[in-house]
Amino acid sequence: MTSVPPTPAQPVFTESARLQARLHDLVPGGAHTYARGSDQYPETMTPIIEHGRGARVWDADGNVYVEYGMGLRSVTLGHAYEPVNAAVRDVLDRGMSFSRPSRLEVEAAEDFLGLVSGADMVKFAKNGSDATTAALKLARAATGRDMVAVADQPFFSTDDWFIGGTPMNAGIPATTRVGTVGFVYNDLGSLRALFDAHPGRIAAVFMEAATALHDPAPGFLEGVRELCTAQGAVLVFDEMITGFRWSAHGAQAVYGVTPDLSTWGKAMGNGFPVSALAGRRELMELGGLRTDAERVFLLSTTHGPETVGLTAFRAVVEAYRREDPVATMRRQGTKLAEACNEVIAAAGLTEFVDVVGHPACLVFRTRDAEGRPSQPMRTVFLAELLRRGVLGQSFVISAAHTDADVEHTVTAVAGALPAYEKALTDGPEAVLDGRPVAPALRATAAPRRLK
CATH class of the missing domain: 3.40.640.10 (Type I PLP-dependent aspartate aminotransferase-like (Major domain))
Known part of the structure; x- marks a missing residue:
């Protein structure tokens, strides 16, 4: 798990880029939530999602990712979790x-x-x-x-x-x-x-x-x-x-x-x-x-x-009675943080990037060569993870994240570190394609204003 994989082929974002541009024409900010905005991701890597299942999502270009954040923390049981979906399908025939x-x-x-x-x-x-x-x-x-x-x-x-x-x-x-x-x-x-x-x-x-x-x-x-x-x-x-x-x-x-x-x-x-x-x-x-x-x-x-939302809620309650998703998230999150920090330490980069937080709500912290929190270094890390099939502004996990998902993510983190180290040495601009991400809540569209 700690070995560094070869650099993957650059994923293609052609259709996602087209759809994102169209969204900017139709929807202020190009998204219905500021945290989902294109300015929160590397400028040339803004996947538009087609569907998800469990802890994985597929974008408009066919790229598949292990997803974190899980709908801005709204999904704990996994995308398209069947017991919830089944309950909702049943109530649809009874009126909303x-x-x-x-x-x-x-x-x-x-x-x-x-x-x-x-x-x-x-x-x-x-x-x-x-x-x-x-x-x-x-x-x-x-x-x-x-x-x-x-x-x-x-x-x-x-x-x-x-x-x-x-x-x-x-x-x-x-x-x-x-x-x-x-x-x-x-x-x-x-x-x-x-x-x-x-x-x-x-x-x-x-x-x-x-x-x-x-x-x-x-x-x-x-x-x-x-x-x-x-x-x-x-x-x-x-x-x-x-x-x-x-x-x-x-x-x-x-x-x-x-x-x-x-x-x-x-x-x-x-x-x-x-x-x-x-x-x-x-x-x-x-x-x-x-x-x-x-x-x-x-x-x-x-x-x-309306009946769909309340039915989904009742099905979630039943899932929590039947299973223990909180324990699963805690276990998988702990495993993910420990393994990521292990490969980061092995690369000698603990001072500059790490994974911390509550096991069910992990974040990765990115710092520059002076040890300061850095949006450009965050963008480098996000881009390298995307290239390796990991999508997320954090490592907020769900009960659907399997051991294979965790292992894939740790391998992606290990693969991201050489580029991160180069950015520390030569500056983020030596690695980045486009402008860095920017805070979601800021006074002006700059520094990610669109033309």
């Missing part, structure tokens, strides 16, 4: 959307609340941003406050209250941006300072309980919970990534700290669109009919309860 709730809504809610023991009620939607913004609305209504504190973690919502605090904030009023303030994950003092600086103003605290690179420090989550209770703020855990990867019960169950509200999505449908807001009854009922308070307009969506 009605003018009244369906029996399926009762069954899906019971399934969800059976998993998330700290929640009393749930409401389903289609994307995570809607769920997180609904949580903030509930918190503001319950507390009468306007501000929100967010941890320094990558992403919570496409809506103004969060995106206004990123570099990509055009079109968002300054009055909205100032209502969101940030604190440092694992630094309880930084959150306490926000409450001191804005007394009686902070309605909610938003955070992921853990991330790919960071577990909570001892006592940190407990301290956040106590501080929110003492200050009268609503604690919201974003379980978009951790839910069904750390555990089917969420990171809140792993770490033993219960939020007031939690938001879910991604892997709960194994790629089918479904998300959820869950939490304490007294908060959730502010959007219901068992309250004398002024009502909150809470996730009233046409497609939130």
